[in-house]
Amino acid sequence: MIKAVIFDLDGVLTDTAVYHYQSWKAIASNFNYDLSEHDNEKLKGVSRADSLRFIIEWASASVSSDQIPALLKEKNDHYLRLINDLSQSDILPGVLDFLNLLEANQCKKAVGSSSKNAPFILEKLGLAHRFAAVIDGNGVKNTKPDPEVFLNAAEKLEVNPVNCLVVEDAPSGIQAAKAAGMKVIGVGLDLQGADLCVSTLTGLTWDQIQNI
Ligand code: B16
Ligand code: MG
Numbered sequence: 001m002i003k004a005v006i007f008d009l010d011g012v013l014t015d016t017a018v019y020h021y022q023s024w025k026a027i028a029s030n031f032n033y034d035l036s037e038h039d040n041e042k043l044k045g046v047s048r049a050d051s052l053r054f055i056i057e058w059a060s061a062s063v064s065s066d067q068i069p070a071l072l073k074e075k076n077d078h079y080l081r082l083i084n085d086l087s088q089s090d091i092l093p094g095v096l097d098f099l100n101l102l103e104a105n106q107c108k109k110a111v112g113s114s115s116k117n118a119p120f121i122l123e124k125l126g127l128a129h130r131f132a133a134v135i136d137g138n139g140v141k142n143t144k145p146d147p148e149v150f151l152n153a154a155e156k157l158e159v160n161p162v163n164c165l166v167v168e169d170a171p172s173g174i175q176a177a178k179a180a181g182m183k184v185i186g187v188g189l190d191l192q193g194a195d196l197c198v199s200t201l202t203g204l205t206w207d208q209i210q211n212i
Helices: 017-029 037-043 048-059 065-082 095-104 118-125 148-157 171-179 206-210
Strands: 004-007 108-112 133-135 164-168 183-187 196-198
Touching: 004 148, 017 037, 017 048, 017 065, 037 048, 048 065, 095 108, 108 148, 118 133, 133 148, 148 164, 148 171, 164 171, 171 183
Parallel strands: 004 108, 004 164, 108 133, 164 183, 183 196
Antiparallel strands: none
16 A cells, blocks of 8 residues: 655656756866766766766766865756746646645655755745655765665655655666665656656556555
8 A cells, every 4th residue: 555655856846857967968078078868867866976976987087086076066056057947837747636636645745856956946846845754865875776765755754665656767766766665656768667657647546556
């Protein structure tokens, strides 16, 4: 029985992936590396610091450890400029109806995101008040694919992990949810390991959720 749903943020509640991509592309160009969309897929759900590590490795760049904080700040400043105009109109299709469906069935709701900008983005979207718990990149030691973010959310909601359903768009997040012992809906194509794959949350029913 599903008693709680834990939502990933970027790629599930809103599509900020394109802004992460543009910001990382600018950072990668410092290393003369042309970051492809294929590369960017591998960064979805991955923390800011780990994403930078991947890009440095792909670019075979030599970057000293004291340059890292400035690069992370440059990336985030760029990203924050791009998401400054985010609003309720940027909530992905089906999300509001799905939240209403869960509320009508007394199902608990949380956010489990790798993003340190999650509280800011939820405010911009006007969704912050819809979740009983928000666990994000500020509150975990180990980010996805580690299960910590989802286990913390389940603990905060006081729901056993086996009664939790995660909604994710990234392979790292699906791995994290499975490692937490939870069911997963994958939003997007080719999401291996998800119990159910959908292109959007539109039209999902309470029965479907319970029979995942
Ligand atoms: P930030 P999610 C993840 O959010 C993004 O998918 C990933 O691309 C990003 O690098 C990560 O958050 C960290 O984000 O730089 O804002 O702290 O998909 O787990 O909600
Ligand atoms: Mg995501």
